[in-house]
Amino acid sequence: MNSFGTLFRITLWGESHGPQIGVTLDGVPAGLPLDIPDFEADLARRRSGAKGTTPRQENDLPQIVSGLYKGHTTGAPLTLVFENANTRSGDYDNLLTQPRPSHADRTAAVKFEGWNDPRGGGHFSGRLTLALVAAGVVAKKILGGATFSTRLTAVGGQTDPARFDDAIDDALRDEDSVGGIVECRVAGIPAGWGEPFFDSVESAAAHLLFAIPAIKGVEFGDGFAAAALRGSAHNDPIADADGRTATNHAGGIAGGITNGNELIVRAAVKPTASIAREQQTFDFAAGRVAPLRIRGRHDACIALRAAVVVEAAMAVALADFKLRDRCRRAAK
Amino acid sequence: MNSFGTLFRITLWGESHGPQIGVTLDGVPAGLPLDIPDFEADLARRRSGAKGTTPRQENDLPQIVSGLYKGHTTGAPLTLVFENANTRSGDYDNLLTQPRPSHADRTAAVKFEGWNDPRGGGHFSGRLTLALVAAGVVAKKILGGATFSTRLTAVGGQTDPARFDDAIDDALRDEDSVGGIVECRVAGIPAGWGEPFFDSVESAAAHLLFAIPAIKGVEFGDGFAAAALRGSAHNDPIADADGRTATNHAGGIAGGITNGNELIVRAAVKPTASIAREQQTFDFAAGRVAPLRIRGRHDACIALRAAVVVEAAMAVALADFKLRDRCRRAAK
Amino acid sequence: MNSFGTLFRITLWGESHGPQIGVTLDGVPAGLPLDIPDFEADLARRRSGAKGTTPRQENDLPQIVSGLYKGHTTGAPLTLVFENANTRSGDYDNLLTQPRPSHADRTAAVKFEGWNDPRGGGHFSGRLTLALVAAGVVAKKILGGATFSTRLTAVGGQTDPARFDDAIDDALRDEDSVGGIVECRVAGIPAGWGEPFFDSVESAAAHLLFAIPAIKGVEFGDGFAAAALRGSAHNDPIADADGRTATNHAGGIAGGITNGNELIVRAAVKPTASIAREQQTFDFAAGRVAPLRIRGRHDACIALRAAVVVEAAMAVALADFKLRDRCRRAAK
Amino acid sequence: MNSFGTLFRITLWGESHGPQIGVTLDGVPAGLPLDIPDFEADLARRRSGAKGTTPRQENDLPQIVSGLYKGHTTGAPLTLVFENANTRSGDYDNLLTQPRPSHADRTAAVKFEGWNDPRGGGHFSGRLTLALVAAGVVAKKILGGATFSTRLTAVGGQTDPARFDDAIDDALRDEDSVGGIVECRVAGIPAGWGEPFFDSVESAAAHLLFAIPAIKGVEFGDGFAAAALRGSAHNDPIADADGRTATNHAGGIAGGITNGNELIVRAAVKPTASIAREQQTFDFAAGRVAPLRIRGRHDACIALRAAVVVEAAMAVALADFKLRDRCRRAAK
Structure with missing residues (x-):
């Protein structure tokens, strides 16, 4: 749901080219x-508006219609x-006959038996993350003292920020796209948030993060790198009576529950599936593989714009945990 | 919850050293x-019982008490x-004064204000995954035709299976532990399972996977590697009228919905936090950092035993999607 | 929530005098x-528009903004x-100092610590049932063959429909209001819908019905009258191989699950709390009981307009059960 | 679910004649x-054990196996x-061929396509209320200061408690059963519990109450009697600065939220469906209506034993609201 x-x-609805989206x-x-x-x-x-992002103007601000x-x-x-102003709907029927590779065009059509709104990806469009970012703003108000710092740690395989622009330039020149990695750090979260097992902080945060289109990996603390470590190198010894740890390989979460240290999460953003260069993919009308050129304005590096979406998802997940934690403490 | x-x-309960655990x-x-x-x-x-796993005998089989x-x-x-037979409860009060690094000892005590059952990690123990594996068995029955193949793709940083034993031997010799990466592939899942946004297949699967103790990263298809790719290299062109893709960088999921190709998920398992070698961590009774030696039987590489738990979590998530999918199709 | x-x-939002309400x-x-x-x-x-209903014009039709x-x-x-067009907001601050008896004015202010929107009852207004009725329209489409017949079986204590108008006339003359009882019958629901215990058909239907403002009682089949009967008089013997029962004291539900007979539910609607005649109630500004006259346009018998809301709530509850039932059957 | x-x-499971029931x-x-x-x-x-209750000995006490x-x-x-000790399973196959009138025998068989456990009603047995009563005990501990007083206000149509025994004696003599009405009053609940619309106190309480087998009606405050009243007679004017009302027709709930006055709920309990006297109902094996005699030990007036179950359901619903209320208040 x-x-x-x-x-x-939070409850999200809308389509890329429908009358409106909301939360x-x-x-x-x-x-x-x-x-x-x-x-x-x-x-x-x-x-955004930076190089590598779509030149389409989205000067959206929300209306607050209840509450x-x-x-x-x-x-x-x-x-x-x-x-949703100034949408260019045009003719999207070709998406039904020749679905774009690695888009939801085909899976949505299978799931909804052809009734899905295909225009601009419909309900599966990245435009819905607009509503998620807005929800994040409210979530941050609920969180109060928490501080978020979010940045790209890699673009197109480059980990040196000085080379990010080059990676994007190269992709643009080739009518191609690149992926990236977003890292979000949250300071000011006290120990004790989260629930054992199914509502661990990692579980809820990953649930929301994987709802963001284009995210294919999520890790906390050292994440995948932890798998290559020894316990003696990975363990975070407690350093003081406040529970601060000397290292933070765990990314601020032990047993699914916050330990009072900085939260660290990283999300892998795949390269934008919509690329201008020609691709070879199945044409269901023709009954064979055929060339496809995707028209329109695209992001060469959607990771640039995904950073604040990742941050919003973290804020939403944490706001829920804050309310639940208050409840438990007050219930004494 | x-x-x-x-x-x-599924609803899970129990503690490592309580009378029983169940689901x-x-x-x-x-x-x-x-x-x-x-x-x-x-x-x-x-x-297990293999080298690198605890020598404790767990010949558990479940009782079916309802349904x-x-x-x-x-x-x-x-x-x-x-x-829970033959538990060695002994004295766990030291966990309250000197919580084990990177365990839930401290976070559980903060969350539950000292009322948590500390024996063997209590409700936070990896023993609860026994119930999850049992749930997975039933989930696989619901899934019918799906085929799971699960294996370790890395142990202690080694990616060559021939070297896994060496990595474990080395860790054992050093009274240490190593992490690993579990890869689970599921064949036979039709296209159309999953829901847009918050109930994407990745969201639900990651939610369950991150509930497993020791898992710190989850990725689908190329996952984090996708962030280094170009769109032209990562996109999976559709190859035939059944929706089969020529490549499978997406791991069988597009727009959060299965596309009929093999599902591929990987989970990063951190090195076991309980190691025999001495650690330096805060002693709350003494008010200062002090040496800690963890007694008892431990897994040098918990990833060995986590593989089937990862598979069970995937089965549980997919069984839910299968029931939901059937509902939607039948509702026509 | x-x-x-x-x-x-369904997710409902809005306030009586806010920009809009929606579902x-x-x-x-x-x-x-x-x-x-x-x-x-x-x-x-x-x-409505009949005698006993507010003369306010509500020619509302929904906009469909997604899906x-x-x-x-x-x-x-x-x-x-x-x-929400043509709302007369005016000055509602008096509701904060002298809350209307048997309205949510006071409880909402306590719950939300004075931050609630008091205009026209805010989020607690009966106007939100507009969205519930609209949801019911969609639910009936999902239900397909089901037939609803809904009527008032009592108004102001009168059970003879010929006397309903008199009861309302009398109340209008006295600047007062009357309650009523709505009966909803649903034909065409097959046997087997509903779940044991917490998701019984009665549980889900009553949950929704008691969400409708002014409803204070719900009963199925003979309901409260059943408490005065003997088992031999109340039991519904099965009459044929299709499970049809010779009588229908159970209102079509046995063990929380539909039995294929007509569903029968009744809801008690209290008299409108807003009455024009003077009432004596506490004035928090004055610190003592004081006279109150409620201005504005009111329904003398809100039960007249509640009938279709009850029907919509039943449709919504049943549509969910239909989807769940299809799922279970398809899962074989 | x-x-x-x-x-x-709370999560409930078990069958009347299975190994155990639990929550x-x-x-x-x-x-x-x-x-x-x-x-x-x-x-x-x-x-119980009083006249009108089954002579079967149930000296059950729970085991606490986790938490x-x-x-x-x-x-x-x-x-x-x-x-579940000393169950007399015997032969229940006759329930499949000649389901008992107004029992779940037939609806459960339709729903679960004949796979349901028919012994003693299986999962639909009133025995599962044992677990609900146990949950109520814990809920009352969470509630702390709340005081419950629960009693029968009618038995077999008699409203004078002095005549309850006669009604039961008469039914026993006739191998029949009688229904009754349970009233539960809860003092000590502060104002502000409950949520607008779908999680009103009435909604959640009725949801749980209608999960109890044999309950066919639920009303709060004046309930169905309110439908016959004028607003001027039914409204509860506020009498003092604490929100106490001069009357309590609303049963302590306004706008779905507690108002600080005593909660009043009544539940109609139908006469026990299992009666010893002969009934005429369909025999699916014979393909025609045939006489049925239900063997075994039955309650002539299940309402006697339902009183504490109603109280437990109210306690469970209120405990959830208490935790949610604390959360909201603490979140400031």
Whole structure:
């Protein structure tokens, strides 16, 4: 289903070329000040405009259509809506006959037996992450003191930030795309958030992160590198009475529960599936493999814009844990 | 909470040294033949006994205490119980004063304000994966035709299986442990399973996988390697009218939905946190860092036993999707 | 939370005097034809206009802002939105100092610590049932062959329909209101829907029915009258091989599961809490009981308009069970 | 599914004649003292032994098999198990060919396509309420100061308690059964518990109450009687600054949220479906209506034993709301 969360639950809807996309946030504590400008900074990070991102103008700001009164949240469901202006629908029927490789065109058509809205990827479009970023803004307000720092640690295989632009330039020149790795660090999360087993912090965060289109890998702390380490090198000895650890290979989570150290998560973003250069893929009308050229404006490196989406997903997951933690503590 | 799933929902409980651990499976279709020997093969894989695994004898088989009648599932909740025999409780109070590095000892105590059962890790023990493996056996019955093949692709940084033993031997000699990477492939899953966004196949699978103690990374298809690829290299062109793709960089999932190709998932297993060699970590009674030696029997490479747990988690996630998919198709 | 359902899940939001109210329907099967006129008949029944209903004009029709493409549902979340036009907000601050008796004014203020939107009852307004009725229209499409017949069986204590008007006239004359009882019968539901215990048909239906403002009692079949009967008089003997029962005291549900006979549910609707005549209630500003006159347009008998809301709630609950049932049967 | 609750979630399993029945309670706050004798009083109330109840001996006490350590809850899932001793399974195949009127025999067989455990009603047996009563004991501990008073207000149509025995005697003499009405009042619940719309207090409580076998009606406050009242007679004016109301027609709930007054709920219990006297019902083997005599030990008035079950269901629903309320308040 298109909902996620236990006490702070978000419900997402919309299509790339439908009238609007939106998100309903349930469980928002009453009395949080909220206004449209609060959304600007994070939405601008998603919008980008840098080299390697689509030149399409998206100056979106949400409308708040429920849950707000006199500039504060009311405790009732908060709904944020974005109009889809200036969509170029044109003719998308070719996506039904020759689905784009590594897109949802084909799987959506199989799942929904051809009834899916194919325009711009429909409900599977990356445009829906706009609503997720907006939800993240509210989640950060719930979190209060937490500090997020999010950056790309790799682009197209380059790990030196000075070379990121080159990797993108090369891909653009070749009408191609590149992937990247987003790292998000969250400071200020106290120990004790999360639940054993199925609602571990890693479980809930990964659940949300893998909902973001193009993400194919998630790791916490040392992640995959931990598999190559010895226990003596990977273990994080506790260093003081506050539970601070001398190292942080675990990325701030032990037994699925936060340990009071900085949270560290990385997400692997695959290269944009939409590339301008010609591809060979099956044409269901013709009954054979045929060349495909994808028209339109594309991101050469969607990872650039995914960074704030990863951050928003982390904020949403953590806000739910914060509310659940407060509950447990208060219940004494 | 300790439940997971929408139509096929599992609820897990128990502690390492409590009377028993168990799992209730709700939504099991009626009429599946089920008997104790069905569990033997997978439980034996978890039990191991190979070098690098704990020498403790766990000849566990479950009791089926509800949901079975005349050798078939009834459609009512199916409950599987494992007795905890021969536990060596002894004195665990030292875990409260000097929590083991990278264990849940400290986070559990913070979360539950000192009321958690510390014996053998209590509810956070890897022993609870016994119940998950048993749930996986039932899930595989629900899945019918799906075929699982699961193996280690790395141990202690070695990727050549011929060197796995060496890595473990070296760790054992040093009273240390090593991590590993588990790869699970599932054939026979049709296209169309999974839901857009929050219930993508990757989201649900990762949610369950990160519930397994020691797992710190999850990736599908090329995963983190995809971040270094170009779109032209990573895209999987469709090769025939059945949707088979010429390559499978996506690991059988596009837009969060299965595409009919083999599912490929990898999980990074950290080195066992319990090592015999001395560690320096905070002693809360003494108020300073002090040496710690962890007594008892430990796995030098828990990844060996985690393989079947990863497979079980995948089976549980997929069984839920199968039931949901059938529902959608039948609803026409 | 403001969501309900397992496979067919509705999420409701909005306030009486906010910009709009809406509902998102998740799990709608793809390919159902849907158009605005489909909503007219049921929305007209809720709108009423008969004596005893508010003279306010609500010519609302929904906008479909997601989940529809070329006149058919897509399988993605379907969102229906109603604009709140011509609201008379005025000054509602008096509701904070002197909450209306038997309204949510006081409880909402306590729960949300004064941050709730008080205008017209805010999120607690009966206006939100507009969205529930719209959801019911979609639910009936999912149900296909089911036939609903819903009527009032009592108004202000009168059980003879010929006297309903008199009861309302008398109340209007006295600036007062009256309650009523709604009976909803559903034919065409096959045997086998519902789940044992917590998801019995009665449980899910009552959950939704008690979400409707003003409903204070729910009964199935003979309901409270059954408590006065003997087993020999109440039991429904099976009459034929199709499971038809000679009588239907159970209202079509045995063991929480439909038995193939007509479903019968009744809901008690309390008299409208907003009455024009003067009431004595506590004034928190004055610190003492004081007279209160509620201004505005009110329904003398909200039960008249609640009938279609009850029907919609039943349709929503049953649509979820239909999807779940199909799943179970298909899973063989 | 067989789970209920958001933060305090119970999962129920078992069959009347299976090895055991049990309940897992998730979200129990850590540190509550708990011991077997705590369960005795409520289980004794369910056991009864009074005239009109089955003479079968059920001296059940639960085993606590998880979630308890050193006499206190640990915060991990708490599992309570009851062994099914001395069951008389005998031959239940006749229930498949001639299902008992108004039992789940037929609907369960349709739903589960003949795979259900028919012995003693299997999973649909009233015996499962044993686990619900045990869950209620823990819920009451979570609730702390709340006081429950529960009684029968009617038996077999008699509302004078002095005549209850006569009604039961008459039914016993006629090999018949009688229904009854249970009223549960809860004092000490503060204002502000519950959520608008789908998680109103009435919704959640009714959901659980209708899960109890034999309950066919639920009402709060004046309930169905409210439908016959005028607003001026039914409204509860607030009487003081604490929100106490001069009357309590609403049963302590306004807008789905507690208002600080006593909660009042009534549940209609149908007459026991199992009666000793001969009934005429369809015999699927013979293909015609035929006489049926139900052997075994039955309750002439199951309402006597249902009282504590109703109380337990209310306690479970309220405990979940308490945890959720604490969370919201603490989140400021």
